[in-house]
Amino acid sequence: MRILPFLLLLISFAGFAQKPAKVKLTTTKLGTGLSVGVPAGFNPLPDDGIAVKFPAPRKPIAVFSNANGRVDFSVAVRQTTFESMDYAVLSKVYKASIQRLYTKVDFLKEDVRTVNGREFIFFEFVSTVADTRRSNQLAPIKKYQTVQYAIKGPEVFVFTFVAPAEEQAQWQPTAQAVMNGIELK
Secondary structure, three states: OOHHHHHHHHHHHHHHHOOOOOOOEEEEEEEOOEEEEEEOOOEEOOHHHHHHHOOOOOOOOEEEEOOOOOOEEEEEEEEOOOOOOOHHHHHHHHHHHHHHHOOEEEEEEEEEEEEOOEEEEEEEEEEEEOOOOOOOOOOOEEEEEEEEEEEEOOEEEEEEEEEEHHHHHHHHHHHHHHHHOOEEO
């Protein structure tokens, strides 16, 4: 009978230990009317680091990476011809664009939502890029991603959080907190 109270005590402590910790974000201003929540332990990449990690003519305006560089949060701004604020229609366009980028996309969530008074198109998914060459096939690369889009005037703001798919459970709460920490006025 003495064992039963001890076991109940252990079970209650195990329940407390499994509660996820609150994600700590640092508010970072990226420009007039734009601030984001950056996870603790993430650091901004310098311009040359961004150029290496994102080799494209239009680089993101900011990239923050964790200590080992495997997880990134990036913010990009692009010109857009979309004048419509019909995010339900634009959501279909952006979804098709995401699907063209990868060999396979498993969408976990997609919606139009309001964050800090601003509407965003939101996608959460696991992407796979597979080597389709006949020789020297490499293992597929799988990533867990969240992406949010918002149109402001002639620009579309793209917020992307990317982590290895095998670390999805660890990074999912952080990705959601980051996306909820965006303020675009």
